[in-house]
Each structure stands twice: as structure tokens, then as C-alpha cells.
């Protein structure tokens with residue numbers, strides 16, 4: 689049985705002091721959760737988060753990683769730097785990075801490989817825009833993103849990767865994909881992975897849904913057979929809401 693995984697994506701929110709306080713609030717509310725719980729905090733909060741998470745089962749995640757081991761890449765952070773801070777998961781290819789920071793399928797692939805090299809666990813994000821959905825291109829887009837992200841990644845690494853299906857039009861908008869729609873697109877993603885890695889490996893890989901997931905819709909979404917977890921933005925910033933999603 690795979691264990692479901694709920695990860696909070698804090699994006700560019702929370703100072704060091706706020707991070708410490710929020711983790712203190714979250715920890716008792718999610719203790720003993722049936723799913724794996726992750727918080728992906730800003731780079732500047734990783735160290736305090738690492739300390740605040742000691743003695744809990746909550747895993748630490750970052751929100752990006754550069755592909756080079758070191759060098760002249762102003763503003764970037766390497767996998768080794770994350771590893772030093774005991775980071776376990778790292779979000780790669782979030783739609784906000786694709787939209788505002790020129791992230792492409794190729795750079796997603798390079799980042800994922802660098803993360804794997806340092807034993808980090810990538811959470812690879814894919815998802816279509818509203819225009820792509822309306823043009824009937826959802827399947828085509830997610831298949832292209834999956835093929836791009838996984839190029840040259842060997843089957844052995846698959847067990848350390850999580851995929852997040854996040855329709856761009858559902859992120860931070862309050863609009864959620866219906867559980868059936870999310871399930872259907874995740875099935876398309878799994879089929880693409882099956883073509884690359886075979887049935888057993890693609891079945892074992894966890895695929896999250898993300899996009900305005902909250903305490904009200906989490907149970908319904910998590911009941912879908914293809915959905916193995918959630919990537920939670922807005923609702924991860926309030927301890928009670930995040931805990932309700934975790935305890936779906």
C-alpha cells in the first residue's frame with residue numbers, strides 16, 4: 689500500500705519568527721497522521737523549520753533547486769545546500785515558476801536530476817492553463833510535461849519522486865477541478881509514466897492533486913482512486929486548515 693502524501697507549499701510567505709510559530713501550531717494537530725506530511729518553506733525559513741520540526745514526523749521541503757552543483761548563478765540554491773539543511777523534498781516546476789521565472793520542461797528535468805543526485809525527493813509539478821484546457825489540450829500538455837521532466841531519469845529513481853498535478857487555473861483561484869476531472873487527468877499522467885517505466889513502477893508512484901484544495905473538498909478529492917495526495921498552497925498557511933486537509 690502506498691502512503692498518501694500531503695505537502696504544504698508556503699510560497700513566499702512567513703518570516704523566520706512566523707515559521708517557528710506556525711510549525712508549533714501545526715505539529716500537534718497532525719501528530720499520528722495516516723499520510724506523510726511535508727512543509728515546503730521559503731529558503732530563508734529552512735533552518736528554523738528544520739529545528740522546529742525536530743521530534744515531529746513532519747518532513748521538510750524546499751520550493752526550488754538549481755541544477756548546477758555550484759557557481760555563478762546569482763540568487764539560486766544548490767541541492768547540496770538543501771541537503772545540508774536536512775531538506776527531504778523539493779518542489780520543482782511549479783506553475784508560478786513556469787509562468788514568472790521562465791521555467792521550462794528542460795529546466796525542470798535538469799533540476800529534478802540534480803535533486804536526485806543529492807538524494808532529495810522531487811515533487812514535480814505539471815498542469816495545464818485555462819486556455820490549454822479550453823482548447824482541449826489538457827492531456828497533450830501534461831504528457832509533454834511528464835516526458836520532458838522525466839527524460840533520462842532511470843526507473844530506480846522513481847520511488848523517490850512525487851508528481852503533483854496542478855491545473856494552473858485552479859491554483860489560488862478558489863476554483864477546484866472536480867474530483868472526477870482531477871482523477872481523469874491523473875490517470876493520463878500515470879499512463880504516460882507507465883509508457884516510460886512500466887505498470888508496477890507507475891502504479892507505485894504517488895501523484896498529488898493541487899489547486900485550491902482545502903478542508904471542504906479534501907475528503908472528496910482524496911477518495912478518488914488515482915489521487916495519492918495533495919499539494920496545498922493557501923490552506924497550508926493556517927494550522928487548522930492544513931491539519932484538516934492532512935486528517936482528511
Ligand code: PEP
Pocket residue numbers: 697854858859860861862898899900901919920921922923
Ligand atoms: C500551489 O501553489 O501549489 C497550490 C495548490 O496553491 P493553492 O492551494 O492556493 O491553490
